[in-house]
Amino acid sequence: MSHDPNCLFCKIVDRRIPAKLVHSDEMTIAFEDINPQAPTHILIIPNKHISDIQSMKEGDRELIGHLFFVARNLAGTRGLDKGGYRLVINNGRDAGQAIFHIHLHLLSGRAFAWPPG
Ligand code: 5GP
Ligand code: ZN
Numbered sequence: 001m002s003h004d005p006n007c008l009f010c011k012i013v014d015r016r017i018p019a020k021l022v023h024s025d026e027m028t029i030a031f032e033d034i035n036p037q038a039p040t041h042i043l044i045i046p047n048k049h050i051s052d053i054q055s056m057k058e059g060d061r062e063l064i065g066h067l068f069f070v071a072r073n074l075a076g077t078r079g080l081d082k083g084g085y086r087l088v089i090n091n092g093r094d095a096g097q098a099i100f101h102i103h104l105h106l107l108s109g110r111a112f113a114w115p116p117g
Helices: 008-013 058-077
Strands: 021-024 028-032 040-046 085-088 104-108
Touching (some): 008 040, 028 058
Antiparallel strands (some): 028 040, 085 104
8 A cells, every 4th residue: 555644635545634435445434524525525536646637657446436436425325426526636726626645525415506616
């Protein structure tokens, strides 16, 4: 498991910083965003530290795909698929990435504008 000692999300993976976990398995955890932008705002992250999309390795294919299956399963069990939901990855400075440990935002419970801001 690759960990960055200075990474906030690695500390959440290690349970050294608390978070409201909604899912965990051998590859991922999911937890509620501390500053929710919608009635449901969950972050799904790999346990392995990968800083951004450009840093993904070929061997990460299954892991990255798994993030989407966790999102699908959480959306299904919570009934979010009825009205719909948005999955977001902010990648890099101009996209607004603040935490450089890949995370999938699962947002639901309101209508979202397009194009995004
Ligand atoms: P980004 O802008 O990198 O795509 O998203 C980072 C997200 O992490 C933001 O939505 C922010 O609210 C959330 N966040 C930042 N610090 C914490 C924290 O300590 N705990 C939790 N649960 N979420 C956090
Ligand atoms: Zn990390």
